[in-house]
Amino acid sequence: MSRFKIANIIAYGFVTLFSIYVLMPILVMVLTTFKSKREIFLEPLGIPSQFGISSFEKALSVGLGSFMLNSFIVSFFAVFLIVTISGMAAYVLSRIDFKINKFVYLLIVAGFAIPPAAVLVPLYTMVSNLNLLNSLFGVIMPLTAFGIPFTVILFYAFFLDFPKEVEEAATIDGCTKLQIFFRIIVPLSGPVIASAAIFQTVWIWNEFLLALIMLTSDDFKTLPIGLLKLRGEWTSDWGAIMAGLTIAVIPVLIVFLIFQKYFVRSLAGLGK
């Protein structure tokens, strides 16, 4: 019995320590935001003596509001396109016996394996030649493309398990595949659509590399690129930098806490 107790203490101790390791940086970020410059320098481990908001004003002055708006626009359109286009393609791949389907599926899996860093130069040249550098459209398009393969794979697995009887009945009633997809499949695919949308929103909201090379003008920067400007503008003013991070991170954390069940579900499905 005492051996059981010791094991129990070790188990709780391990997860507690790990949780502290996870929470500590977030706590440092929030506390530093409110500290005075003197406190930041002299008492790294202390808590702020008062809750000033001057750091927030400095952080907002670099344009965080507009970076956030850009991120919102890019995420909204890219996620909408990714989920729609991937759902349609996965449905065809899982239902219709085209001879080329196997080849198309392999192509999609290959697309999943190719990281943006491996096609950086031609992609930049292409977007540049189309005069789409420094435009939100110019990042939405390639980001959509890079989100499609994974989402097709996700939908494909879902549609394979989807009961075919309803569709067969609809076919007898004379519906085309297009009508079946939009009137029958889509309304019944809520969970997988939610999973795919959550996964892609997190990815696109945080995407860095493509946005970094495509968006150099402040007017079009998304949040991850904009955050670098905090460091450029307020080099050693840690209060201002952490205030900016707090503004950027806390809303995402709140959304995560509200939807955490769905986040976990959508990621857990990956292993299956």
Add this chain to the structure above:
Amino acid sequence: MNKNNTQTNSFSLSNDKVSATILLVPALIFCTIFIFIPAIGTIVGSFYSYSLTSMNNWKWVGFGNYVKATQDEYFWVALKNNFIIVFASIVLQVGVGTILAAILDRGIKYGRVIFRTIIFTPMVISSVAVSLIWLIIYDPNVGILNAIFKSIGLSTPSKGWLGDPNISIWMIMITAAWQNTGFMMVLILAGLQGVSKEVYDAAEIDGATGVKAFWYITLPMIRNVLIVAILITTIGAFKVFEFIFVFTQGGPSNATQVLGTYIYLQAFNLLHMGYANALSVILLIIALFLGWLQLKSSRKA
């Protein structure tokens, strides 16, 4: 009647083809324009020497860029760093993630959801924000890591936590583990929850409990999930970019470069587009190989 029926069938068949094509084509167009054509462009461009400013001035160099890579010490440093990150990530993220998942699955009774939520949280924060948060922790003047070390009487590195490449690569690993371990934990936890209670009961009758039962019975049963976790971690380790870009910019003197940051440096700082393409092709080959492994393992699963 019979004739009519055949007509309906053939009509609906061709109609099926039309609608199937309409549904399939957008995905193919997007992937072709923005993934496959650039991938081919990378391969073609890797045999030329050109810069962004002289776009019309391509010079054929054959395998010159690849020969250059084999003689470029920093390319090998970058590749070596990627492999260090792969192995360290597997140990830190998959290893620790498995331990955490096992504890949350059967090790503790109370607070499972709270612990799971806390540990998973960093996954939703952008890597740039994560890097900037850890930048203040590692800072030699105001960082809490220095403060903690000093308060317990330990010495701190003279060049700072990020100034010495032998130390900074580990600081990058600690930050990456901070962000990704929770993801691995959730993935593996899902696998563990699929193991039925009967298996544990049977194991107990055979005298295997606790850690022993986990090692000999549970781990082999979640083998497939572990393979997926290791592959996702490996692929992620080759995509590492933000931590290094924010922490060290690949420095000092290129000692912390990885393939991603080195390609970026060659292309957009040094404007060696052809050479950057050759490095990209090497990354592409590694990525496709890992993708192929993933496909193979998921088919088995």
